Amino acid sequence: MIDLRLGDEELTAQRDHIVGFIQDVVADAGATGAVLGLSGGVDSTTTAYLAVEALGREHVRGLVLPSRVSSDENMSDAERVAEDLGIDYDVIEIGSIVDEIVDSIPDAAEDTVAVGNTAARVRGVLNYYVANEENRVVLGTGNKAEALTGYFTKYGDQAVDCNPIGNLYKQQVRQLARHLGAPEDLAEKPATAELWADQTDEDEMGVGYDVVDAVIALHIEGGASTAATARELGVEEGVVETVRELYEKSAHKRSMPPAPEPADL
Numbered sequence: 001m002i003d004l005r006l007g008d009e010e011l012t013a014q015r016d017h018i019v020g021f022i023q024d025v026v027a028d029a030g031a032t033g034a035v036l037g038l039s040g041g042v043d044s045t046t047t048a049y050l051a052v053e054a055l056g057r058e059h060v061r062g063l064v065l066p067s068r069v070s071s072d073e074n075m076s077d078a079e080r081v082a083e084d085l086g087i088d089y090d091v092i093e094i095g096s097i098v099d100e101i102v103d104s105i106p107d108a109a110e111d112t113v114a115v116g117n118t119a120a121r122v123r124g125v126l127n128y129y130v131a132n133e134e135n136r137v138v139l140g141t142g143n144k145a146e147a148l149t150g151y152f153t154k155y156g157d158q159a160v161d162c163n164p165i166g167n168l169y170k171q172q173v174r175q176l177a178r179h180l181g182a183p184e185d186l187a188e189k190p191a192t193a194e195l196w197a198d199q200t201d202e203d204e205m206g207v208g209y210d211v212v213d214a215v216i217a218l219h220i221e222g223g224a225s226t227a228a229t230a231r232e233l234g235v236e237e238g239v240v241e242t243v244r245e246l247y248e249k250s251a252h253k254r255s256m257p258p259a260p261e262p263a264d265l
């Protein structure tokens with residue numbers, strides 16, 4: 001298995017690099033600070049720690065946004081992050097907002113994915129309300145594995161101004177969380193989008209993140225063949241193909257909405 005783990009010096013360099021990135025984004029926007037959604041997961045926890053280091057705790061605001069399926073444990077973990085960091089935060093229940101949207105659509109099938117994605121989009125609306133009103137930028141929490149597999153809601157959790165940890169594989173985010181002093185239980189917590197009950201990223205994708213990370217590095221970015229990648233990782237070729245399919249099918253999520261070329265008139 002390819003080793004994507006970062007050494008201590010690399011972790012320090014990534015930390016400094018990302019802290020500088022957040023500072024630049026906020027300064028370039030002429031903003032007074034940042035806002036981000038706190039879910040109790042490792043991605044938002046790590047991003048919050050980096051934001052506080054970059055901007056100072058008084059310039060970071062957290063939003064804890066429970067839906068009808070959010071677990072008490074995750075929401076109290078989210079509050080714990082805000083309290084440990086000493087940042088201002090609010091807890092805003094979004095269940096009734098999501099219900100209102102779904103109920104307003106005549107004969108809505110109440111499809112699980114559509115409802116879950118609506119929760120992610122409502123969170124984006126709230127983040128941008130605060131950003132607009134307080135002249136802040138919205139910090140995204142997307143990592144490289146999510147970006148390249150399209151494992152996010154289009155115009156939902158991806159509706160952000162920048163992704164500070166977007167150059168890190170999932171396992172590297174966990175390493176950076178520990179390096180920053182985040183609680184170990186949060187650094188190692190299994191990833192869940194929590195858009196519907198009992199959802200976990202790895203169950204839904206059908207592949208573990210260590211393998212997703214490695215297939216991205218070797219096959220998608222590195223150009224190794226499917227067979228060579230499968231051999232190197234000790235997995236079936238079908239696993240490599242699954243990740244490649246996620247990558248290809250989600251290309252539309254990584255580019256601006258297309259318009260036709262100018263017509264020949």
Ligand SMILES: Nc1ncnc2c1ncn2[C@@H]1O[C@H](COP(=O)(O)OP(=O)(O)OC[C@H]2O[C@@H]([n+]3cccc(C(=O)O)c3)[C@H](O)[C@@H]2O)[C@@H](O)[C@H]1O
Nearest residue numbers: 113117120150151152153154157192193194195201204252
């Ligand atoms: N080829 C194409 N060209 C242009 N647009 C295309 C398209 N194919 C679909 N679309 C559009 O994209 C829509 C589908 O995309 P989208 O609405 O995102 O929906 P979809 O990709 O089906 O669902 C979102 C996925 O991301 C996961 N997720 C979401 C949020 C957070 C996290 C997390 O890790 O925390 C994970 C979630 O569990 C689910 O698997 C279609 O309804 C259509 O509007």
Ligand SMILES: Nc1ncnc2c1ncn2[C@@H]1O[C@H](COP(=O)(O)OP(=O)(O)OP(=O)(O)O)[C@@H](O)[C@H]1O
Nearest residue numbers: 037038039041042043044064065141157191192193
């Ligand atoms: N209940 C919530 N309240 C506020 N923000 C949320 C909530 N759920 C999700 N989000 C936002 O959406 C982002 C994407 O969710 P995602 O699950 O990918 O990240 P995570 O929960 O931080 O980490 P992990 O992927 O390991 O679960 C979160 O990082 C957070 O910014």
Ligand SMILES: [Mg+2]
Nearest residue numbers: 039041192193
């Ligand atoms: Mg999560």
